[in-house]
Amino acid sequence: MGRTGAVLQMVASLLWMPQAWWIAQSVERMTQGGGFDAVLPLAACVLAAGVLRAVLDGMGAWQSQRIARQHLSGVRAQLSRSLARVSPMDRAQAPSGQAASAMAEQAEAVVPWRSRYQTAMFKARSVPFVIAVAVGWFSWLAALILLFAAPLIPLFMAIVGWRAKSASEEQMLEVGGMNGFLLDRLRGLSTLRALDAVDATALRLRERAESLRARTMRVLRIAFLSSAVLEFFSALGVAMVAVYVGFHLLGTLAFGAWGEKLSLAQALFVLMLAPAFFDPLRELSAVWHDKAAGEAALSTMADMQRDAMQIVGAGAQDSIARVPAPMGAVAVEIDALQVGVPGHPAAMSAWSERIAAGEHVALWAPSGAGKSVLLAQLAGLIVPERGSIRIDGETMNEESAQRLRARIAWMGQHSHVFAGSVLRNVGLGRSDVSAQDVRHAVDVAALSQALEHRAGLSLGEGGSGLSGGEAVRLALARLAVNRHAGLLLVDEPTAHLDPQTADQVIESLVQIAQGRTLIVATHDARLAQRMDRVIRLTTGSQEVAA
Numbered sequence: 001m002g003r004t005g006a007v008l009q010m011v012a013s014l015l016w017m018p019q020a021w022w023i024a025q026s027v028e029r030m031t032q033g034g035g036f037d038a039v040l041p042l043a044a045c046v047l048a049a050g051v052l053r054a055v056l057d058g059m060g061a062w063q064s065q066r067i068a069r070q071h072l073s074g075v076r077a078q079l080s081r082s083l084a085r086v087s088p089m090d091r092a093q094a095p096s097g098q099a100a101s102a103m104a105e106q107a108e109a110v111v112p113w114r115s116r117y118q119t120a121m122f123k124a125r126s127v128p129f130v131i132a133v134a135v136g137w138f139s140w141l142a143a144l145i146l147l148f149a150a151p152l153i154p155l156f157m158a159i160v161g162w163r164a165k166s167a168s169e170e171q172m173l174e175v176g177g178m179n180g181f182l183l184d185r186l187r188g189l190s191t192l193r194a195l196d197a198v199d200a201t202a203l204r205l206r207e208r209a210e211s212l213r214a215r216t217m218r219v220l221r222i223a224f225l226s227s228a229v230l231e232f233f234s235a236l237g238v239a240m241v242a243v244y245v246g247f248h249l250l251g252t253l254a255f256g257a258w259g260e261k262l263s264l265a266q267a268l269f270v271l272m273l274a275p276a277f278f279d280p281l282r283e284l285s286a287v288w289h290d291k292a293a294g295e296a297a298l299s300t301m302a303d304m305q306r307d308a309m310q311i312v313g314a315g316a317q318d319s320i321a322r323v324p325a326p327m328g329a330v331a332v333e334i335d336a337l338q339v340g341v342p343g344h345p346a347a348m349s350a351w352s353e354r355i356a357a358g359e360h361v362a363l364w365a366p367s368g369a370g371k372s373v374l375l376a377q378l379a380g381l382i383v384p385e386r387g388s389i390r391i392d393g394e395t396m397n398e399e400s401a402q403r404l405r406a407r408i409a410w411m412g413q414h415s416h417v418f419a420g421s422v423l424r425n426v427g428l429g430r431s432d433v434s435a436q437d438v439r440h441a442v443d444v445a446a447l448s449q450a451l452e453h454r455a456g457l458s459l460g461e462g463g464s465g466l467s468g469g470e471a472v473r474l475a476l477a478r479l480a481v482n483r484h485a486g487l488l489l490v491d492e493p494t495a496h497l498d499p500q501t502a503d504q505v506i507e508s509l510v511q512i513a514q515g516r517t518l519i520v521a522t523h524d525a526r527l528a529q530r531m532d533r534v535i536r537l538t539t540g541s542q543e544v545a546a
């Protein structure tokens with residue numbers, strides 16, 4: 001199935017053989033005094049074969065393109081799945097610009113590689129041999145000349161292609177890096193402008209553009225070099241066959257045709273097949289760079305997935321048709337948990353705690369004690385090195401994590417605001433969230449008043465146009481709309497807010513958390529007071545206060 005396109009295109013190429021034979025016959029008939037009538041049937045055959053050739057070639061190209069596009073979609077789906085499994089706490093994850101560039105732009109290189117290159121390779125492995133046999137049928141010497149010139153081409157091209165691959169990889173990395181740089185600087189443009197760093201950034205951008213230009217030129221140089229190698233050897237091969245055939249017809253080189261003399265038609269046939277012998281190799285050279293680019297794109301994408309910090313359950317199969325999660329508050333049991341990020345020093349070594357279903361607790365600790373890491377571990381976003389977490393009696397592990405996460409809502413310190421409407425920002429495309437649910441959630445989060453005059457307007461990317469308090473309330477609305485979340489994990493919702501806004505946020509949070517379990521990390525005494533219990537964390541131990 002995957003080869004059908006290549007086979008059709010190969011058959012199309014081979015159709016040149018009967019065409020060349022009929023043309024050669026026509027020329028011979030004309031030299032023998034045959035008129036228009038003598039060549040008309042042959043001309044009709046050439047025409048018919050030409051039409052068939054075009055049809056087969058078109059169908060083959062279409063089929064190869066279709067298979068390659070399918071492969072590309074598979075690659076993209078796999079990459080987006082594995083990027084979704086990377087923990088948001090992974091500091092080393094690829095910049096979003098680079099990931100977007102790899103998935104959208106660089107991944108496209110897979111298509112020409114799978115369609116054009118693989119077809120050209122298939123043709124290069126078969127067509128020249130069939131042509132060599134046809135030529136050898138009439139003249140073993142002409143076939144020998146072709147077979148002598150042919151291996152030199154792949155040999156030199158392999159040497160050149162080896163350099164092309166590493167040059168392509170470097171160029172892909174540079175393109176990805178450049179996109180990441182651009183996206184990051186565009187996001188921070190107002191900061192750069194405010195701190196008068198626009199010129200310095202423009203200078204760095206120019207340096208990166210210059211480096212990208214140099215790498216692109218290197219790739220092009222190698223591509224041109226490989227075409228030059230091919231053209232040289234194929235021109236040499238064709239010229240040698242032409243010289244032999246010419247002298248053979250003149251009688252100077254009488255040997256090389258199985259002891260006979262070639263007729264004009266046979267000689268022309270051999271001559272016309274000589275360039276066709278090199279055509280597949282020529283085609284292969286034109287797309288030679290596609291292989292390097294396609295493989296480089298795949299390896300860039302593979303590198304992006306390698307060594308990433310994964311969420312719990314990353315290895316489990318995605319269950320597309322999910323069973324709706326049950327509703328209601330859930331209990332949390334933590335046993336001898338090592339609070340920390342794998343590969344980094346642990347914030348707490350063996351922490352144990354029981355939080356009853358429906359209980360509201362505050363995690364109270366100095367900055368850097370590990371509150372955010374602990375919340376991320378409870379949400380299954382960091383794999384614990386030691387200890388266990390049970391949600392509603394079920395241990396969080398590879399198999400259960402995806403199911404349990406459906407019952408958890410996690411609100412980090414910096415929630416991302418997408419460019420788009422409030423409906424989309426709160427609903428996040430979840431099919432079970434209606435516009436009515438979003439309106440209700442926005443009300444509960446006390447955001448409706450702030451958005452009153454902007455109803456239907458798009459929110460700016462990254463929350464531009466929203467105040468800090470409004471952005472927090474938007475994140476609260478996302479929690480409120482998630483009816484299945486029986487456990488709310490909230491990280492410092494009142495940080496950096498004025499007392500009045502903080503009070504409003506606390507009110508909304510308490511209201512949203514009714515009937516659910518709430519664990520909130522905070523430094524805010526007023527928020528802590530509203531909780532049922534405050535858990536004070538100190539490195540290595542814990543104490544519980546009422």
Ligand SMILES: Nc1ncnc2c1ncn2[C@@H]1O[C@H](COP(=O)(O)OP(=O)(O)OP(=O)(O)O)[C@@H](O)[C@H]1O
Nearest residue numbers: 089090091341344347366367368369370371372373
């Ligand atoms: N993604 C991460 N990768 C590696 N180490 C991390 C990561 N996040 C936090 N840490 C480290 O883990 C420790 C605990 O950090 P954490 O953010 O949990 O503290 P916190 O108590 O929430 O602080 P704050 O109150 O300032 O938010 C710190 O030493 C921090 O440097």
